[in-house]
């Protein structure tokens with residue numbers, strides 16, 4: 082998919098360097114199918130197709146294994162020893178070494194003299210991109226389940242295993258990184274057995290980096306994963322599971338044919354919108370687009386039709402032939418935004434450009450929700466909903482990298498439920514949070530989202546982790562042993578914890594207090610009643626809306642004091658006294674006072690040098706232009722943004 086973006090819509094926005102790097106990577110890809118462009122899809126009935134995914138905890142080697150499989154099947158050039166990660170195509174993925182977008186590639190592999198079509202979908206490992214994983218699995222019958230032989234089973238190993246199991250996929254357990262000196266294959270295999278009931282005899286032991294054991298993986302894919310099913314003579318049913326946007330061809334959709342045949346020129350219709358289209362182009366992702374004339378049941382490929390707007394490609398939609406009635410496929414549960422933040426242009430006149438960039442970027446990332454908002458301190462902006470804070474950070478980086486946007490993001494907030502006597506509303510922006518202490522607000526109660534969290538950690542750090550969880554208002558703490566190794570037994574700790582705690586600095590604390598050994602995963606745990614309030618920050622009695630926070634009452638003094646102190650540090654002294662206050666309702670929780678100063682920038686310049694004085698006055702005039710005026714208080718724009726950034730990473 083990203084190749085489609087790269088070739089088209091987003092290409093124009095990449096800077097020259099990143100384009101050059103990606104182009105080099107692109108032209109290193111050779112393949113039998115691209116040389117032999119007349120790939121005949123008729124040659125691959127269902128029994129010769131295997132659709133599979135690679136699933137694992139973050140960094141356990143999915144993209145590296147994908148590279149080796151593509152090399153071994155001749156899809157790309159051999160480059161063992163180098164770390165290409167061909168399917169991680171976005172600049173943000175290559176810079177951070179993480180996958181954020183599932184990618185598809187088709188390989189041809191001859192087994193017992195018979196050529197098979199293997200469709201691989203490489204998926205992200207981080208919990209924020211779990212939606213991407215579950216969507217991709219819908220096109221698969223099997224999954225390679227990778228576990229790092231030195232790290233062992235980690236938190237996301239458990240969640241992705243269960244997602245694959247619930248979908249009834251055939252799971253091939255793989256122990257990766259056996260080349261590492263710290264690898265302990267026996268212990269980790271035993272963990273896989275005790276945690277997932279995996280038979281040790283089924284576990285393939287490989288080094289994706291060195292290419293060891295990868296041949297056996299190809300064999301296992303063909304032998305163990307069932308072929309897809311589907312009647313090629315039945316009515317057309319194509320599951321639309323992903324899409325991207327091409328400014329010349331419109332929407333490019335990724336489809337999995339569940340029954341029937343999809344040909345160029347076919348007249349098709351969407352079960353979701355009932356709109357009709359004509360298929361302009363069909364093909365497979367190899368990983369580049371390779372045109373074919375038809376797609377058969379079980380096959381995974383792309384189509385373009387006359388879909389002009391990206392919103393027309395509804396993820397999870399069923400496409401069928403015009404005039405044929407079909408029962409729609411089950412589709413997908415829509416992504417649920419977990420955190421919200423306001424995104425504003427640094428220069429407020431750039432808002433139209435920023436809004437356009439956000440619109441284009443969300444075409445390639447459908448899990449982001451967008452709503453306009455305005456702030457008296459920051460001007461016009463958008464409130465965006467993300468699946469987590471890493472997702473938010475990746476989106477920010479993509480806006481900067483691919484759209485050259487200069488933005489400022491407010492502190493992430495979670496969606497709160499406010500129950501009134503006669504209705505319930507969701508609040509995604511702290512400024513809209515009611516004054517719950519005021520009886521006239523008619524608020525019955527406030528609820529906050531909670532998650533069911535699991536932390537896997539060596540036993541020695543259990544105490545630290547319990548302490549961390551308690552400090553973040555966790556409840557229902559429980560733990561059990563994952564393995565009983567005498568030297569380094571590992572424990573899985575589970576609890577319910579407010580989502581707002583998770584999106585603060587929880588993850589950083591978890592890593593530092595466990596020396597990097599703990600892994601963490603969470604899933605939606607519903608809502609619970611909570612004692613929350615809106616904290617406003619006032620400068621000289623004027624509220625600064627962009628800084629408002631929602632806090633738990635048990636932490637209000639601590640939070641108020643911390644931020645008032647930080648504001649005191651960064652706000653320059655004014656010509657008058659400025660009280661800085663943290664306020665809940667009408668009550669001042671914390672206060673600092675900025676003493677007055679008469680700004681005489683030429684005071685230090687003794688005698689003569691009239692030009693120097695003029696230059697200083699000129700400089701002062703310049704910097705005044707970059708001041709933010711909040712009520713009567715003038716604040717350098719950068720200082721204000723620093724506070725917002727600090728709130729963002731609190």
Ligand SMILES: Nc1nc2c(ncn2[C@@H]2O[C@H](COP(=O)(O)OP(=O)(O)OP(=O)(O)O)[C@@H](O)[C@H]2O)c(=O)[nH]1
Nearest residue numbers: 139140141142143144145179180206258288289290
């Ligand atoms: N020693 C060793 N290192 C490996 C092996 N496989 C992968 N790695 C390294 O592990 C790191 C993570 O590998 P990736 O392939 O990016 O992992 P991933 O699972 O795709 O990561 P995400 O997509 O971010 O979840 C890289 O530095 C790889 O070089 C292996 O078999 N042996």
